[in-house]
Each structure stands twice: as structure tokens, then as C-alpha cells.
Amino acid sequence: MELNKEIKDLLSNNILINCSDEEVIDFLTWRIKKDWQEYDKERMDKAVVIKNKIDALPISFPNGTVGKEYHASFSLPDDLVEDYWLEDVEAIGLKDEVNPTDNSCNLSGVPTEAGSYTFRLCYKYKGWVRGMANLERKFTIAINPDPKTLWKNIPTPTDIEYYQPDSECGYVKVESKNGQPQKDIVVASQRGRSHAHEGNPRDDHYRVEYLEQSGWYIMAVADGAGSAKYSRKGSSLACDAAVDHCKQFFADEKKVKDFEEYITVYNAEGNDEYKKLLGDYIYQLVGNAAFKGYKAIETEAKSHENVPMKLYSTTLLLSVCKKFDFGWFVGSFWVGDGAMCIYDKERQYIKLLGTPDGGEFAGQTRFLTMPEIFTDQASFYGRLRFSIEQDFTALMLMTDGVSDPMFETDANLNKVEMWDALYENISKEVELSDDNAESQYQLLKWLDFWSQGNHDDRTIAILY
Amino acid sequence: MRRLPVYLLLDTSGSMFGEPIQAVNNGVDVLVSTLRSDPYALETAYLSIITFNSSAQQVTPLTELSAFQKPTIDASGCTAMGEALSLLAQKVDTEVTKTTAEVKGDWKPLVFIMTDGEPTDDLNRGLAEFKKRKFGMVVACAAGQGANTDTLKKITECVVQLDTADSATIKAFFKWVSASVSTGSQKVEDAGVEVTGLSELPPPPPEVNIVV
Numbered sequence: 036m037e038l039n040k041e042i043k044d045l046l047s048n049n050i051l052i053n054c055s056d057e058e059v060i061d062f063l064t065w066r067i068k069k070d071w072q073e074y075d076k077e078r079m080d081k082a083v084v085i086k087n088k089i090d091a092l093p094i095s096f097p098n099g100t101v102g103k104e105y106h107a108s109f110s111l112p113d114d115l116v117e118d119y120w121l122e123d124v125e126a127i128g129l130k131d132e133v134n135p136t137d138n139s140c141n142l143s144g145v146p147t148e149a150g151s152y153t154f155r156l157c158y159k160y161k162g163w164v165r166g167m168a169n170l171e172r173k174f175t176i177a178i179n180p181d182p183k184t185l186w187k188n189i190p191t192p193t194d195i196e197y198y199q200p201d202s203e204c205g206y207v208k209v210e211s212k213n214g215q216p217q218k219d220i221v222v223a224s225q226r227g228r229s230h231a232h233e234g235n236p237r238d239d240h241y242r243v244e245y246l247e248q249s250g251w252y253i254m255a256v257a258d259g260a261g262s263a264k265y266s267r268k269g270s271s272l273a274c275d276a277a278v279d280h281c282k283q284f285f286a287d288e289k290k291v292k293d294f295e296e297y298i299t300v301y302n303a304e305g306n307d308e309y310k311k312l313l314g315d316y317i318y319q320l321v322g323n324a325a326f327k328g329y330k331a332i333e334t335e336a337k338s339h340e341n342v343p344m345k346l347y348s349t350t351l352l353l354s355v356c357k358k359f360d361f362g363w364f365v366g367s368f369w370v371g372d373g374a375m376c377i378y379d380k381e382r383q384y385i386k387l388l389g390t391p392d393g394g395e396f397a398g399q400t401r402f403l404t405m406p407e408i409f410t411d412q413a414s415f416y417g418r419l420r421f422s423i424e425q426d427f428t429a430l431m432l433m434t435d436g437v438s439d440p441m442f443e444t445d446a447n448l449n450k451v452e453m454w455d456a457l458y459e460n461i462s463k464e465v466e467l468s469d470d471n472a473e474s475q476y477q478l479l480k481w482l483d484f485w486s487q488g489n490h491d492d493r494t495i496a497i498l499y
Numbered sequence: 500m501r502r503l504p505v506y507l508l509l510d511t512s513g514s515m516f517g518e519p520i521q522a523v524n525n526g527v528d529v530l531v532s533t534l535r536s537d538p539y540a541l542e543t544a545y546l547s548i549i550t551f552n553s554s555a556q557q558v559t560p561l562t563e564l565s566a567f568q569k570p571t572i573d574a575s576g577c578t579a580m581g582e583a584l585s586l587l588a589q590k591v592d593t594e595v596t597k598t599t600a601e602v603k604g605d606w607k608p609l610v611f612i613m614t615d616g617e618p619t620d621d622l623n624r625g626l627a628e629f630k631k632r633k634f635g636m637v638v639a640c641a642a643g644q645g646a647n648t649d650t651l652k653k654i655t656e657c658v659v660q661l662d663t664a665d666s667a668t669i670k671a672f673f674k675w676v677s678a679s680v681s682t683g684s685q686k687v688e689d690a691g692v693e694v695t696g697l698s699e700l701p702p703p704p705p706e707v708n709i710v711v
Contacts, residue, residue: 097566098567100565149536151528175568176568177532177565179535179541179565180535185536185538185541186538229685229688229689232538233689235689260690261689262686439603444603446599446601486500487500488501488542491688491691
């Protein structure tokens with residue numbers, strides 16, 4: 036090994052004048068090694084201090100969802116870091132952009148694949164020079180699958196007991212009278228995603244009728260309890276038996292004549308005596324209709340190997356109404372959750388036709404199949420309602436598959452703005468014009484709306 | 500939206516140090532990633548982790564599954580199980596919504612407790628608080644032979660035992676917890692009812708023994 040001439044000249048004028056080249060080299064090696072160790076230790080210490088500071092910064096990245104715009108931002112203090120960037124974010128479908136003026140960074144993009152991803156924040160700490168290693172901090176985030184893609188749609192096997200189609204819709208067209216358009220009924224029922232995912236049947240049911248001869252409308256919707264094995268039969272028996280009973284009632288001309296006369300007198304005088312008389316009629320009409328529903332289920336359960344009635348658990352919302360010269364007479368019976376309401380957009384008027392049955396924790400409701408519904412007289416009368424109403428925009432009956440996502444709470448059912456929102460939401464997709472039978476298919480399609488965590492069967496009947 | 504709260508109470512005392520705590524960390528990872536691919540759970544289940552060693556702490560507050568990020572779980576100290584139950588009761592009060600006229604409440608919480616030893620604090624005090632709250636289903640797991648199943652029976656009817664606290668067994672337990680949460684979320688969404696007993700959960704794997 037030979038010393039460079041310049042270094043040699045430099046040294047020769049100095050204290051190392053009498054040393055051999057080998058001695059000088061040995062000295063320099065010793066000296067440089069020592070200095071390097073000291074230098075290296077100092078810069079490592081500095082790096083560790085900065086690393087600890089960076090690791091302690093409250094930087095976190097939220098999880099993302101496939102197909103949904105992702106955005107996160109953060110900044111690093113510029114007294115610690117010269118330059119930084121993110122690595123391995125491309126694999127997530129994201130891009131990092133560092134803004135040097137304020138040392139901030141935006142991470143954004145649209146993730147394409149679900150999974151758990153780890154990426155690195157790499158940085159050159161203050162005092163870094165070329166050749167030194169970069170420092171890094173690791174982050175892990177999850178990219179969630181789009182929940183919509185996780186739901187399967189398996190048709191219900193047609194050979195199951197009590198099969199009913201996965202969706203159904205209908206329209207009751209009432210022709211104009213004396214040039215006056217008459218209210219029609221549009222109705223649709225759609226199996227919920229949670230049932231579709233498992234290939235389970237729809238448990239909701241409805242039945243709507245207009246009686247040409249007497250001019251009465253009858254509407255019923257029912258929600259079979261998801262937990263009850265044969266609830267789809269329960270809901271259909273409840274609707275059918277209740278509506279059949281009402282039809283029978285209205286077929287008795289003498290009875291209907293008396294009933295309507297009482298309604299007319301009650302409207303004119305509004306006294307308690309007629310109120311009570313009408314109450315008795317309502318009891319016979321919708322009260323007994325509900326009881327017929329109960330009995331029909333009882334009979335079915337008995338003939339079906341005597342299984343418990345609760346296997347047929349169902350709610351029931353039933354309404355009968357007719358237009359008179361002075362307005363509408365509306366009678367109703369309601370057991371369980373869901374919603375039943377008269378809505379008038381012009382007057383900003385709503386009237387709930389009863390109170391939904393709720394519990395302290397979610398998911399507790401009453402069912403038509405509970406004997407106490409009929410044995411507890413006071414509460415039974417509470418389920419019966421009648422009133423005389425001005426003309427209205429719509430009378431709506433729906434199961435909780437619709438009312439839960441639309442109203443969320445029972446208190447919201449009493450807010451007219453919530454009904455405004457619902458009606459507007461429906462009107463956007465469903466053309467609710469007179470005699471428009473096409474609207475049944477639009478309504479069925481509307482029932483497919485997306486609402487996180489709300490994938491129950493959905494049924495709605497609208498008299499408009 | 501009605502949430503299904505799920506609370507994991509994990510023993511992180513010193514005896515869990517090493518393989519068991521590593522397995523618990525992996526177990527939580529597996530639990531979360533499995534549930535994320537289940538549409539019922541992804542939309543409905545909310546997860547919280549309470550760990551207990553010399554004291555009890557909620558390391559992750561009740562968080563929706565899609566936003567959940569696993570904390571690092573380390574082991575040291577004793578087994579403050581009583582305090583963990585008190586903390587659980589407190590958190591249920593503040594985090595779980597009850598149904599009122601104004602608010603649609605959550606489903607009753609599911610609770611999974613895992614421990615490998617005897618409580619080192621006063622269990623009864625925590626137990627009293629715990630018993631005052633309403634839970635959907637509470638499963639207590641004795642990991643290995645060091646845990647006393649009789650003690651756990653005071654907390655819940657549903658007690659399971661792992662023969663050993665090795666990583667394969669702990670992993671099997673967490674897989675079963677994940678399947679149980681799936682079942683629970685499906686039941687509430689599908690049928691509107693909560694799971695109430697072990698018989699309604701998926702059958703546990705051979706590593707997880709039901710204590711009668």
C-alpha cells in the first residue's frame with residue numbers, strides 16, 4: 036500500500052515526519068476507525084431518536100372498501116424529516132402524493148381487491164446524506180369487500196312446504212266515477228337479501244281488494260316472523276282470513292247499510308252514542324277479521340301434526356276504508372311492527388292508524404299468534420281504530436322491512452317530514468298516477484333499495 | 500341500524516406470555532378477516548376488545564367490523580377478571596343503545612371471555628355489575644388446565660374448555676367464535692331473534708369441549 040503523494044506531503048511537514056509509510060497508514064486506520072465509530076454511533080442515535088418520534092406520531096389510516104373512493108392524509112414535522120414517501124400502496128390501488136411545501140401527504144384512490152394490506156412510510160431523516168439507510172414505519176389496513184357483492188341470490192326451492200314466489204306485486208284499478216278519478220291500490224312484496232342469500236322463502240304477504248258493489252277498499256299486509264318455521268303460511272293465512280271476513284261483512288247489504296248510516300250520522304253529529312255504535316261495528320269488522328286470522332292459523336297448526344301456533348308467528352296490519360261525500364271513513368287493526376298511516380302532502384298531515392309494538396331491545400314484537408292479543412281486552416281495543424278523514428294523498432301499509440330503514444325509530448313515524456321523504460323517495464321511481472298499473476313493477480323494483488343492515492322482506496301497499 | 504355488539508374479554512396475564520398470546524393475536528386477525536367476508540356480520544357486527552391482566556382495559560372500543568384495526572395484545576401481570584367484568588358492564592352502558600321511542604336499539608351483546616387462570620381480584624364485585632346487564636349470549640372459555648371451569652360457571656351457563664393453550668387449539672377456538680358471530684348476525688338479520696344458548700351456535704370443533 037502506498038500513501039497518496041498529497042497526503043504524504045501534508046504529513047511530511049508535520050509531526051509524522053520521521054515515520055514510515057506503514058506507520059502512517061497504521062495510525063490513520065486506527066484514528067479513522069475510532070472517529071467512524073463515534074460518528075456512526077452519533078448518527079445512529081440521532082436516527083433512533085427521530086424514528087421513535089415518528090413511530091409515536093398519531094398517524095393512522097382508516098380501512099377502505101372495494102370500489103369506494105379512499106382518502107387519508109397526514110403530515111410529518113419538517114424538523115425531523117427531509118423527504119418521505121409511501122411504498123407498497125400501489126398494490127392496494129392507491130397513490131401517495133407528498134406536498135413539499137407543508138410536508139403533507141394525501142393517500143387516495145379506489146381499492147380494487149379486498150384483503151389485509153401492509154405498506155411502509157419511508158423517510159430520510161434530518162441530517163441524512165446519500166448512502167445512509169432510509170427509515171420506515173409499517174401500517175396495516177383492511178380493504179373490505181363491497182357488501183353488495185357478498186349477497187347471493189338463491190331462488191327458493193319450489194318443492195318446500197308452503198312455497199310462495201320470491202316476489203309479487205299487484206294493482207287494483209278503480210275506474211273513474213262521474214268523471215272523477217278514483218283511488219287505486221298498488222302493492223309489492225320482495226324477498227329480503229338475507230333470505231335470498233340462504234335460499235330461504237319470503238315470509239311477508241299481502242292481500243288488497245276493492246269491492247265494486249259497496250265501494251269499500253280492504254288492505255292487509257303481514258310479516259311472518261323470520262324465526263318461525265312456517266311464518267310464510269302464517270302471514271298468508273292472516274291476510275286471507277282477515278280480508279275474507281271483511282268481504283263477508285260487506286256482502287251483507289243490510290248490515291253495510293246500517294253501518295254506513297251510523298258513519299254518516301256520526302260524521303254529522305259526532306256524538307258518543309254513535310261513536311260507541313261504530314266501535315261495535317269496527318270490533319265486528321276488523322277485530323273479528325283479525326281473530327279469524329288467528330283461528331285460521333290455529334286450525335292450520337292443528338292439522339299440521341299439531342305443531343305449536345308460534346311456528347306461524349306473523350304480524351298483521353289491516354285497513355278498511357271508503358270514500359263518502361263528506362270524506363273517508365277509515366277503520367284498522369294493527370298487531371306487531373311495521374307502519375300504517377294516512378298521509379296528505381298538501382295539508383302536511385299524517386295519521387298513524389295505531390302504534391307499532393316494540394321492545395326495550397330491538398327485535399321484540401307482538402304477533403297475531405299470541406293468545407294474549409285477544410284475551411287482554413283493553414289492549415285489543417287499543418289495536419282497533421276508526422276515524423273520518425279528509426281526502427288524502429296516500430294510505431300506506433308496510434312491513435318493518437320498509438319502515439325500519441325508512442324511519443329507523445318509532446318516534447320518527449310521527450314526523451310528517453319523514454313521510455314526505457318516503458313519499459318523495461317512492462315517487463322518484465314509481466309513477467303514482469291514476470290507473471297506472473305499470474307502477475306495480477316500478478314499486479317492486481323500488482323495494483330493492485340498498486340500506487346497510489336492513490335486508491328483511493319488504494312489503495308495501497299504497498292506496499292513492 | 501340495529502348493531503350486534505360483540506365483546507371479547509381476553510386474559511393477557513403473564514401466564515399467557517409467548518405462544519398463547521401470539522395465538523390470541525393471530526386468532527383475532529382470523530376472526531376479523533373471516534367475518535369481513537360474511538355479509539351479515541360485515542354489516543351488523545361491531546367488535547370491542549377488553550383485555551385484563553393486573554387491571555382491565557378496553558383496547559378497542561366497540562367498532563364496526565369494516566373499520567376495525569387490531570391492537571397489539573401483549574401479556575404480563577395478574578388476572579383481574581372481576582375488573583374486566585365491571586369494565587364490560589360500564590362499556591355496555593355507554594356503547595350499546597337501548598330501544599326507546601326515539602332510538603332503535605342494538606341487539607343484545609354477545610360476549611366471549613377467554614382465560615387461562617384463576618381471577619386474582621375480587622370476582623364477585625365485577626360479577627354483580629355484570630349480572631345487572633342484559634346480554635344475548637355469554638361464552639366463557641377456559642384455555643388449558645389452569646383455568647377453573649367452576650369459576651367460569653358463575654359467570655355463564657355456557658362454558659367451554661380447551662385441553663391446552665397451544666396455538667392450534669386457540670386458533671380453533673377463535674374460528675368457532677367467528678362462526679358463532681356469523682350465526683348470531685345471520686339470526687338477527689334473518690329472523691330478528693338473538694342466539695340464547697350453545698345449542699343454537701355451530702357445533703364446536705374437537706379442540707373445544709363443552710363443560711356441562
